[in-house]
Amino acid sequence: MNQPIKRRLLFGERMLLGDGTEPFNAVIPFRLRGTFKLADIQRALAQIQKKHPWLRALITHDEKNIPWFDVQETSISIPVRIIPRQHENQWQEESTKEWHTLFNYEKLPLIRFVWIKGEEVSDMLFAFHHCLCDGGSAMAFLDEFLKTLDNPSTDIGTENPILGIQDVVPAHILNSRKQQLKAKFIGRLAATAIRFIPVGKKAIDRQDDYLINWKVDEAVSQQLISYCKSNEVTVNTFLSAALLQAFRKVKGSAAFNKISCPVDIRRFATQIKNDHIFAFGLMIVVSSNEKMSFLENLRSMQSSVERKTSKLNPYITMMVMESGHDALNNFTKLLKNGKSSNDCMFSNLGRIQIPHEYKEFSVDTIFSPSVIGPLGNTTTMVVSTYRGKMDFSFVGSEGYLPYTEALAIRDEVMQIIKVQLEYIAVS
CATH class of the missing domain: 3.30.559.10 (Chloramphenicol acetyltransferase-like domain)
Known part of the structure; x- marks a missing residue:
């Protein structure tokens, strides 16, 4: 019981x-x-x-x-x-x-x-x-x-x-009159704005969904990690930059030059432990500057990522959202029927810290998770690294990103990695 x-x-x-x-x-x-x-x-x-x-x-x-x-x-x-x-x-x-x-x-x-x-x-x-x-x-x-x-x-x-919310937001913030008023004000402002954003009568027809999965071998994964370390950027930023460039190459002027990246809330809200069953995410949006070289772009994107991440406030974000339950339907309608404004969501889970050898069995591999839902553009790339190999799961729907374009984007991302690693090997 x-x-x-x-x-x-x-x-x-x-x-x-x-x-x-x-x-x-x-x-x-x-x-x-x-x-x-x-x-x-x-x-x-x-x-x-x-x-x-x-x-x-x-x-x-x-x-x-x-x-x-x-x-x-x-x-x-x-x-x-x-x-x-x-x-x-x-x-x-x-x-x-x-x-x-x-x-x-x-x-x-x-x-x-x-x-x-x-x-x-x-x-x-x-x-x-x-x-x-x-x-x-x-x-x-x-x-x-x-x-x-x-x-x-x-x-x-x-x-x-x-x-x-009381188990996530510290009491001195949650019960502060000032923070409560601030959250309510931002919440009301957002709810009002959402009401006036024009949305289509119906959601985009997603058509067929697909999953493309591939791995990068251990040697290349290691070289990529070393490349990022020596240039003081994260693998996350490198892959975001490669993805943006690939979208631009494949989609041309139809690319948005925007990727949304979830940021793990546990980095900010220490009350949420690693083994807590919890779904609240924070987001930042990254873009690239096409006038810069790949490496210049990487460094500029890295500082932009750090700036945006440092401004994230999970506590006030949660309080704002909790004050807006009555705006939920309008918000959902906006996400479903509004025009897409970003190329893709990109999430890097990093190194998976799960053992490979057990007494009774061994773990051959863990594939990157995939996720798909009805709220707007379904194009999502998830990357994780297990036993030294990077694993990519690229999810999409024909109605947002045709399968043939997704394959071309995958090939382009891999080509960018290859060119950058060759470039560093030569220099």
């Missing part, structure tokens, strides 16, 4: 949840070498559910139709779907299937598991609703799942869940 726990969804979570008719799902695929029993997988899933209350939560609505995370006394297990493994890229087909499968969140948890079962190699996927958590949280429960799958007696601790 569990303690019943409830909490109202925050503004950002409600926006991601939507009205339940359109999925906003994320998928983390990984490949294991070893043989597994269903009972052991189910037990490991039960252990991570035991640690994290929100992995047991359903969604209920109160009399004002506001959604709540609702953990009941008897918890419902994470559903497991098993299919025989037929080929290497099956996980990509299953990922796209999972993107499009709604969560029946009034009856089942906001997370499910797919086992693509092979003789010696299995591919496995965690699929979860994006309102539940972000990629950072998901990597934490993936780590715990692997530990307990390997050794059921591993102690993974218990999460002290975030029960509302």
Whole structure:
């Protein structure tokens, strides 16, 4: 039996949840070498559910139709779907299937598991609703799942869940009259502005969604990291610059020269621990200057990224959003039906700190997560590095970025990396 726990969804979570008719799902695929029993997988899933209350939560609505995370006394297990493994890229087909499968969140948890079962190699996927958590949280429960799958007696601790804004925003800020007025003022201003922004009658027709995944070998990944270190820029900035240049080359004047990059809120709000199940993100937008050389651009973008990041204030941002629940529908409509103004969302999860060798099995690879939802331009690139190799997941929809253009952008990004690394090797 569990303690019943409830909490109202925050503004950002409600926006991601939507009205339940359109999925906003994320998928983390990984490949294991070893043989597994269903009972052991189910037990490991039960252990991570035991640690994290929100992995047991359903969604209920109160009399004002506001959604709540609702953990009941008897918890419902994470559903497991098993299919025989037929080929290497099956996980990509299953990922796209999972993107499009709604969560029946009034009856089942906001997370499910797919086992693509092979003789010696299995591919496995965690699929979860994006309102539940972000990629950072998901990597934490993936780590715990692997530990307990390997050794059921591993102690993974218990999460002290975030029960509302008061668990994130320090009391002296949350209760400050000045900060409250500021948040309300900005919130009202934004809500009013949103009402007057012209939006189309209906959303853009997304058409077919696709996933393009590729890896960069260890030697090139290492060279790229060294290149960035010696030029005092982050890999993130390098890849953003390469992506912007690739979009410009492929799309010409139709490119926006804008990429939105999520910034991990845990860097600023230390109350949110690495293993907290939480989905609140901060964003910055990066652009490049086409009059500069690649390297000049990198340095100028790096200082712009640092300037923008230093101005991020998760506490006031959250307070502003929490004051704007009544503007949620207008805001959602704007995101769905408004004209796209950026090329893509780019997220770099960095090095995945999950062991590779376990007693009972080994982790062959962890693929970069993918995520897709109904709020505007779906074009997203996620990068992560595991066992020294960079892995790219490029997600898009024909209606926003045709598949052939996405392939051309991928090739161009790889070409830019190659040229820059050759250039440094020569110089």
